[in-house]
Amino acid sequence: MSRINIAIVGVGNCASALLQGLEMYKVSPENTIGLIDYNLGGYTPADVNVVAAFDVDKRKVGKSLKEAIFAKPNCAKVFYEKLPDYPVKVQMGEVLDGISEHMTDESQDKNFLIADEKPCDVVKVLKDSGADILINYLPVGSEKAAKFYAEACLEANVGFINAMPVFIASDEEWAKKFQDKNIPIIGDDVKSQVGATIIHRTLTKLFENRGVSVDRTYQLNFGGNTDFMNMLNRNRLESKKKSKTQSVQSELKVAMPSENIHIGPSDYVPWLNDNKICFIRLEGRGFGNVPLTVDVKLSVEDAPNSGGVMIDAIRCMKLALDRKIGGPLYSISAFTMKSPPIQYTDTEAKKMVAEFVEGRKER
Numbered sequence: 001m002s003r004i005n006i007a008i009v010g011v012g013n014c015a016s017a018l019l020q021g022l023e024m025y026k027v028s029p030e031n032t033i034g035l036i037d038y039n040l041g042g043y044t045p046a047d048v049n050v051v052a053a054f055d056v057d058k059r060k061v062g063k064s065l066k067e068a069i070f071a072k073p074n075c076a077k078v079f080y081e082k083l084p085d086y087p088v089k090v091q092m093g094e095v096l097d098g099i100s101e102h103m104t105d106e107s108q109d110k111n112f113l114i115a116d117e118k119p120c121d122v123v124k125v126l127k128d129s130g131a132d133i134l135i136n137y138l139p140v141g142s143e144k145a146a147k148f149y150a151e152a153c154l155e156a157n158v159g160f161i162n163a164m165p166v167f168i169a170s171d172e173e174w175a176k177k178f179q180d181k182n183i184p185i186i187g188d189d190v191k192s193q194v195g196a197t198i199i200h201r202t203l204t205k206l207f208e209n210r211g212v213s214v215d216r217t218y219q220l221n222f223g224g225n226t227d228f229m230n231m232l233n234r235n236r237l238e239s240k241k242k243s244k245t246q247s248v249q250s251e252l253k254v255a256m257p258s259e260n261i262h263i264g265p266s267d268y269v270p271w272l273n274d275n276k277i278c279f280i281r282l283e284g285r286g287f288g289n290v291p292l293t294v295d296v297k298l299s300v301e302d303a304p305n306s307g308g309v310m311i312d313a314i315r316c317m318k319l320a321l322d323r324k325i326g327g328p329l330y331s332i333s334a335f336t337m338k339s340p341p342i343q344y345t346d347t348e349a350k351k352m353v354a355e356f357v358e359g360r361k362e363r
Helices: 013-027 122-129 143-156 172-180 196-209 226-230 238-249 304-322 330-336 346-358
Strands: 004-009 048-055 090-092 133-136 159-162 184-186 213-223 261-268 275-285 291-301
Touching: 004 122, 004 304, 013 048, 013 304, 048 122, 048 304, 122 143, 133 143, 133 304, 143 159, 143 172, 159 304, 172 184, 184 304, 184 330, 196 213, 196 238, 196 275, 196 291, 196 346, 213 226, 213 238, 226 261, 238 261, 291 304, 304 330, 304 346, 330 346
Parallel strands: 004 048, 004 133, 048 090, 133 159, 159 184, 213 261
Antiparallel strands: 213 275, 275 291
């Protein structure tokens, strides 16, 4: 099998966790905790190779990738330190709307410090590096920037994995662009391995499967990484709230009235760093209209929680590239993303991924 050459835009906490995980599983193939399958369609984590990276923070731009993933404002848990000296330097990307106006104060460690450099030619870098896939890890609310990199993939003939809540794979117009050029796309908004959204979806489906109504529900999240600091700007949250809400609503035959469901970040607590705290509440009625309430608290390191599913997405996209399949990849999008082009239950999506890996056509 050939190598899988990936490029990354946004060398933040998620990129740090992904690269640490890739290197850990490369040297310890017997340790499969955190991976659904070590070998997926003939590809393992050892086949993933980083060839390019883009960011806009002066603490990362121009630095080696190994140095950049541990630079501020990153605060992801370091669970594997023996990283190689990647022959990759972080290049200056386009800023556009990638940084919220409240995150430019240089006195704050977790703000972004924009590098005083001219943006590189992203399309040229993608082509020259031999990238097969670009992973979009930009901050929430980076609508223009996300679409800029999607266009760059179309021009460079590179697959696009959209890990953030800007609707590209799930938008008919964008999906057609990738379909017309026979370039695969996976999206939108990565769904963590065991995160707030998948737990909320599972509980919602459990209520419905057991004949219990879901009358009201909320999901409140807070943490101390740059993602939560970024989301203090509520103007950047529209797509994020929509993505998480429709992911939970999709588990119900009849959607709840909007006033009875609240999902979204609630606050930023700096000392939590990459630890994310989530509170989920479901209020319903069971047999005899008797009330039933479930309260759940989740505490998780945020960045590593999406690493495993991202490795699955990367490998499935490489299989699509090998098979010359373009456009939205429905099965792996439904399994790894909150807002895929078509929503399926998580159980059904996992089955569809297995069928895709075996070589069957997607439904």
